[in-house]
Amino acid sequence: MATLAELSNRRELLASGHRLCAGCGAPIAVRQFLLALPPEAQVVVCCPTGCLEVSTTIYPYTAWRCSYIHNAFENAAATLCGVEAAYAALKRKGKIEADFRFAAFGGDGGTYDIGFQSLSGAMERGHKMIYVCYDNEAYMNTGIQRSGATPRGAWTTTSPTGQAQAGKREGRKDLTAIMAEHNLVYVAQASISHWRDTVAKAEKAWEYSKEGPVFVNILSPCHRGWRFPMEKTIEVARLAVRTRFWPLYEVEKGRWRITVDVANPLPVTEWLKPQGRFAHLFRGEGNQEVLRAIQEDVDRQWAKLLSRCQGGAV
Amino acid sequence: MAKILAIVGTDAAAEAMRQIDPEVVAVYPITPQTAIVEKFAEYVAEGQVNTEMINVESEHSAMSACIGAAAAGARVMTATSSQGLALMWEVLYVAAGLRLPIVMANVNRALSAPINIHCDHSDSMGARDSGWIQLYSESAQEFYDNLLQAVRVAEHPEVRLPVMVCVDGFIISHAIDRVEVLEDGQARAFVGEYQPLPGYSLLDAGRPVSVGMFDGLYGYYYEARRAQEEAMARALEVIRQVGEEYGRISGRSYALWEEYGLEDADICLVALNSACGTLRSRLAAWRERGARIGLLKLRVFRPWPEEQLRERLAGFKTVAVFDRALTLAGNCGGPLYRDVAATLYGLPHPPQLVNYIYGLGGRDLTLTMVDAALKGLTEETKEKPVRYLGLRV
Numbered sequence: 001m002a003t004l005a006e007l008s009n010r011r012e013l014l015a016s017g018h019r020l021c022a023g024c025g026a027p028i029a030v031r032q033f034l035l036a037l038p039p040e041a042q043v044v045v046c047c048p049t050g051c052l053e054v055s056t057t058i059y060p061y062t063a064w065r066c067s068y069i070h071n072a073f074e075n076a077a078a079t080l081c082g083v084e085a086a087y088a089a090l091k092r093k094g095k096i097e098a099d100f101r102f103a104a105f106g107g108d109g110g111t112y113d114i115g116f117q118s119l120s121g122a123m124e125r126g127h128k129m130i131y132v133c134y135d136n137e138a139y140m141n142t143g144i145q146r147s148g149a150t151p152r153g154a155w156t157t158t159s160p161t162g163q164a165q166a167g168k169r170e171g172r173k174d175l176t177a178i179m180a181e182h183n184l185v186y187v188a189q190a191s192i193s194h195w196r197d198t199v200a201k202a203e204k205a206w207e208y209s210k211e212g213p214v215f216v217n218i219l220s221p222c223h224r225g226w227r228f229p230m231e232k233t234i235e236v237a238r239l240a241v242r243t244r245f246w247p248l249y250e251v252e253k254g255r256w257r258i259t260v261d262v263a264n265p266l267p268v269t270e271w272l273k274p275q276g277r278f279a280h281l282f283r284g285e286g287n288q289e290v291l292r293a294i295q296e297d298v299d300r301q302w303a304k305l306l307s308r309c310q311g312g313a314v
Numbered sequence: 315m316a317k318i319l320a321i322v323g324t325d326a327a328a329e330a331m332r333q334i335d336p337e338v339v340a341v342y343p344i345t346p347q348t349a350i351v352e353k354f355a356e357y358v359a360e361g362q363v364n365t366e367m368i369n370v371e372s373e374h375s376a377m378s379a380c381i382g383a384a385a386a387g388a389r390v391m392t393a394t395s396s397q398g399l400a401l402m403w404e405v406l407y408v409a410a411g412l413r414l415p416i417v418m419a420n421v422n423r424a425l426s427a428p429i430n431i432h433c434d435h436s437d438s439m440g441a442r443d444s445g446w447i448q449l450y451s452e453s454a455q456e457f458y459d460n461l462l463q464a465v466r467v468a469e470h471p472e473v474r475l476p477v478m479v480c481v482d483g484f485i486i487s488h489a490i491d492r493v494e495v496l497e498d499g500q501a502r503a504f505v506g507e508y509q510p511l512p513g514y515s516l517l518d519a520g521r522p523v524s525v526g527m528f529d530g531l532y533g534y535y536y537e538a539r540r541a542q543e544e545a546m547a548r549a550l551e552v553i554r555q556v557g558e559e560y561g562r563i564s565g566r567s568y569a570l571w572e573e574y575g576l577e578d579a580d581i582c583l584v585a586l587n588s589a590c591g592t593l594r595s596r597l598a599a600w601r602e603r604g605a606r607i608g609l610l611k612l613r614v615f616r617p618w619p620e621e622q623l624r625e626r627l628a629g630f631k632t633v634a635v636f637d638r639a640l641t642l643a644g645n646c647g648g649p650l651y652r653d654v655a656a657t658l659y660g661l662p663h664p665p666q667l668v669n670y671i672y673g674l675g676g677r678d679l680t681l682t683m684v685d686a687a688l689k690g691l692t693e694e695t696k697e698k699p700v701r702y703l704g705l706r707v
Contacts, residue, residue, distance in 0.1 A: 057526075059533050060534075062524035067517070069525040071408055078378035085338045086382070086387065090387065090517060096519070098517075117374075
């Protein structure tokens, strides 16, 4: 893996001056990935509609120092399939010499939900690309609505808290595992709090994307939606890992492996407490049930992950 | 030497696609377009084309992939029908708004509900305002010819708009017809090697470009839309020129519309696609008996040739428009009728306008129905201007 000194000398492809919020997790995720791109390779980035898209390409400005395309909300993967197919055709005809790689960066709305069909189709067809989901667990660009990635109990504007309901009633969709079941060459779950782990995964992702599709899900907290102070982004992301809420693992050619062990996990409440979107769970006595259910979700998911790793934890 | 084939309409499209040999074809099967996908897949499997074919999981993804491929600087084609075109609807606008020269074969079929696989024009009429050029084809021959020309029109630097070539589902798509095809070399020379505009390709190493950017709150959307409108207007002349040039190599030249018996007529029928053959054959008999009725077979529906049509239609006593779709605006007729009516509005002595709705959901347009329509046009009648042919009562 490249050293920090090497990485710090690489040219950033996402330039400063974009309009993402201060303290946003998304550009951190993108930069960790793009720094791992082999310096000799060119890249085309595709974003579905979302925070990253609207904030980095306000015409006539662009924050991208590489080629970039946005099409619509649900079709980043399909759009990139077209770019990749064009590359294959033009390369075969000798019209293109350069080594191009292809990456989509989509939020959880455009990935878990409306973009899921086109993502699944692109992965099944084996297009050579990496698809990175920067997961901030809700539709943030439009004002914090629930998505398939929103955890149980979280307040959002479409899963509000009230007399009859304490935030989102359902658990989250385990998209990383679903993508692994597509039998991709490489699938990983990462967090912006663990940059070394992420960059190592990004390096593998770029390499494997020459063989076929690669999917990486990276936790990218949103302080606006999660309701915590903007300087705490990395800290909150780290708590998600430390509580086993967000395990860091990879599935390399079908082999599951935990990449950052959490031997002595903190209770999940340590991750929930700093976030205003879960504040209602800690008021009064009424929401112990929900808290218990969230901890059970975490424990069950971790046990499932361990069994998939067949005891092969670090 | 050109070859004469006896093939169905879908094979005529696949033959055009084989000769064009696009760099990327992204497509999803749907009746009655499916046979195009299947035939083209055979060409790919046999190595007869140099195309990257993407068998996507939906029409939405088909058009999305076409957009990505076209933005990457490749020549791109697809094909669809009905619900498939409807599923593409959102991204049809993106393709046109990004000014990507994608060519699509659309085999016209009714839109649900009730689900119906047969021909009508509600699919392409639904895409009327999406910024796509729309060419209509009476026969398999015209389907083939239009597809070759569509590539030139779409990629013309003055145009840079996607083009949809329409043909009637089953009536033409699945019927064997006599089709004269160009030699491969001739067809390839006509469409030429695609040259993407410099500085606009995602795959131009060392010259990165951002495509599909966010317009901000009060950006350039309005100006971009106006620019599309201008490109659409310029397309009329390009379509005419390409049609003429195609005539020089094939012996079949194409214009904005084709006329039959209009030179001495006082009644003009206006129609699209295969119905024109039925109308023409019946008109021949009526004209022998002295009826002064002719046909204007409209080939170019978008861009709409407003000035040209106003001038051509102004002198007729009656203009009767045949629509294979409804606008569902509440007994206001079909889309073609309403465009013709708008075109003639304001003339000092406009022709009387009549609208015949026919053939929805694949209902046959029989000679008897045509006779009834012509009778209604030539005799005194108290029928309302919007009339239905072949509707069961």
